[in-house]
Amino acid sequence: MGFTFQINHEVDFTHDSGMLSEADQSRPKLISQTVHANYVVTIGRAKKEGKHATPTQIQDISALAASSYGRSQSVILDFGQHYVGYFSVNISAVGSPMDAPLYLHIRFAEVADELAQKPEDYNGWLSRSWIQEEYVHLDELPATLSMPRRYSFRYVELTVIDSSPKWQAQFENPTVRAVSSADDARLPKLATADTELKQIYSVSVRTLHECMQTVFEDGPKRDRRLWLGDLHLAALADYATYNQTDLVRRCLFLFAGLAATDGRIPANIFTGKEPEADDTFLFDYSMFFVSTLSDYYKHTRDHETLDRLLPAAQTQIDLALQYVDEQGQLNLPDNWPVFIDWSDKFDKSSCAQLILIYTLKQFIGLLQECKQSTESYRNYVDILSQYVLVSRRDSKTGLITSGSKSEVNVATQAWTVLAGVLPRIDAAKLMRQTINQLFPVRGIATPYMYHFIVQALFEAGLRDEAIAEMKRYWGKMVELGADTFWEAFDPDDWFYSPYGNSIISSYCHVWSCTPAYLIHKYC
């Protein structure tokens, strides 16, 4: 995920070598697999009637070496599935001796539609350096072109910018050395017989697989780093599938080792040669450190890790509680904004309040595991919940409101259920009212927020409605040909991107893989 840019140069970060060394010990080995391209395809060049461009003419890969390519000619390879890895291809010159370098443009795309858009038209606010394209000169052929950078793709477009009138380029054996730390041998068998759910599950697992590198990367195309909100959900999906809990442990230690000197855990970490905290803070993400630790402990019973990380969790809670007033209302400062979802079209203050309750309860559970006193925190749960139920409940509909204009939105209702401020029977009522009044969901375009909505439906006991919503949202992506689930998807606007241009969107995003967890847990 991302957010409106925060620039906080003045913030200093700790580098707790003990924590970082624990993270290092849990660093996974990457598993490599060599995969050959399957097809040569043609992709339409323009958006038509608001629809994604998809492969049209499809030929066997043998068509590749049967052709040669001169100035401005191109070919698109289809690897048949999404891969994260290192591309190589053999290139030779056909015709007279090679009297000029070969100048190639290479594009990598997770979905066919990326190739229908022109990189030079990009005008979004994220760096255009994320567009997966390279320009390469080869001075001598034959040669094997082995790209040193890692890409995330199913399709590769090779365009000969120029050879010379005397010879053309010929391509053979396009290959990806795919990498992931996920071990498919560990996958359990899925019990459900529902074909649609099976498909959704399978695409979820592939999404998780691709994002499992040396951390849970948010997206292997972009941003290729560890976000806490994403980790929270990725870990749940991992427990339900690969169950490689060491990777979660590693990520927890990375966050704890790179907290700001005021104790706040940053929203994300760059995990290059040396892990480094981003100077970005999101309230809900900091809180989800507690959730991730709680989920991890519940799943693994790894008490040693809990002992090591409990203080960091406590710090997040204590820092947050500073901003709770006497009425039990959370009032966040500007330097700790809440994310909730990419959309800025709804008020998020009640969600922040509810997430604090949600994580506070998880924290109390952890304190109990460590035989520590919980009383003062319990009081906070009470006054925070009381505020919601007394001051934020619409007397007519029973829905929870948010902000000074008492706005009613889907996200708030979902978090009300997840925070457990209502008895289950009231939660069911709330979600039924939500469905009546606020469905179909509008203005939310991330699988991340959809996850919490669907989970709230399940938790409220509305299993059929939850499954229907899951099929409506993730199922639509499958119907549109998704090999992995997309960072952002608006069923009403297929080209929606939080970044002003969908060429930069990540089409394999770990926060989108939670149906694997939801189906495993609730179906």
Next chain:
Amino acid sequence: MGFTFQINHEVDFTHDSGMLSEADQSRPKLISQTVHANYVVTIGRAKKEGKHATPTQIQDISALAASSYGRSQSVILDFGQHYVGYFSVNISAVGSPMDAPLYLHIRFAEVADELAQKPEDYNGWLSRSWIQEEYVHLDELPATLSMPRRYSFRYVELTVIDSSPKWQAQFENPTVRAVSSADDARLPKLATADTELKQIYSVSVRTLHECMQTVFEDGPKRDRRLWLGDLHLAALADYATYNQTDLVRRCLFLFAGLAATDGRIPANIFTGKEPEADDTFLFDYSMFFVSTLSDYYKHTRDHETLDRLLPAAQTQIDLALQYVDEQGQLNLPDNWPVFIDWSDKFDKSSCAQLILIYTLKQFIGLLQECKQSTESYRNYVDILSQYVLVSRRDSKTGLITSGSKSEVNVATQAWTVLAGVLPRIDAAKLMRQTINQLFPVRGIATPYMYHFIVQALFEAGLRDEAIAEMKRYWGKMVELGADTFWEAFDPDDWFYSPYGNSIISSYCHVWSCTPAYLIHKYC
């Protein structure tokens, strides 16, 4: 140099391992020198009034690290002199942690004007892969960017296509590891006191220096290979300056080792990992194998090399003589065209005839050195010369004509003098008449052909006129700021390029370095 593309797939080439192994034995070691950029400069973006763009604002290189560069910002470095080599620069990120790759566009330019033109506007007929530009992504900073390809440049433009709003790129220590096989310690002192000639000489020597790699490359920017016409002149310049005769020997053996199976020596050779003949044949270039061998022998008295290479020289002559008819006229077949100059605006048939006479005489000289019979060849000199003097002399002006329309052009007069078909006194008359009638030279735009015109003036005894012409032509390039002499230059059209676009032109071309020889020999 280049030529309208010839494609001769059907021609087979010998790979004489004995010859090629001799070439290998004379392979020079490259001398490396590390050079740091001197200045940060600004260059105007557009042609103005037909003038080249030149550096305007000039700052010390310390200005580089004092700035940082974000999306679409660029900086131009000036190394103060022309270099051939490997560029590197240290790059760091300034600001927040690096949250996206750095995407850089790097351009290398021999002259400032190249940077005023846009690569995307290139529409010439040579491969655009020759434009010296690269696009590079750097995933982690700080890093030292070391470009693996060799470039030919004085200026380097670094453009940040994108960093991110959170950080900018900072550049430090731009360096070139310059390479050449020319050893400056071997340079003799120039005797002349003429400042202008001194400058011309010095730029000539630098041109030769840059082109002296593992062969005499025609241009280290483009084509980076060994052309025979260029070798003929480069060798003469070498004898007058560096006197690294082994490099000439190497090039002669390369050509002899890669003749076509019919014996013709190709116009050029690719000298990558494995030397390879181009399937291009130019009559005059094949003939200049004889000239280059003759000049080499005269300068070195290396009789062993002469013995080994004489048969290849003889083959060129014998093949050419097949096309001489009973009237003593040379009639070339289509598959062995004559080059003479890039211009196609004048008839070249008499030049071809005269070059055959010129090389035939040199060949006879070589036969004499080897104590071989020369009689049949002498007869050919006679009938070929007779044809020129009887059938090709304009009775009014005394000038030599060319082609069916009896055209009179400068190139023919120059080659008439060089071929020695006239006594010296008549040669002087001819060149005076040429000056009167055909000067200033028009429609010839290569220093290659200008060389022969100036040499003809010297040979005809018109020393002042020769020096004036040299100053008018090469001196003009110096006046325009040339660090090395250009492949093509038309004093009447500064943007002339044989390729339809001057961005692709080579601004350091070995065939342009002959003033070093002319000044040494005649001044």
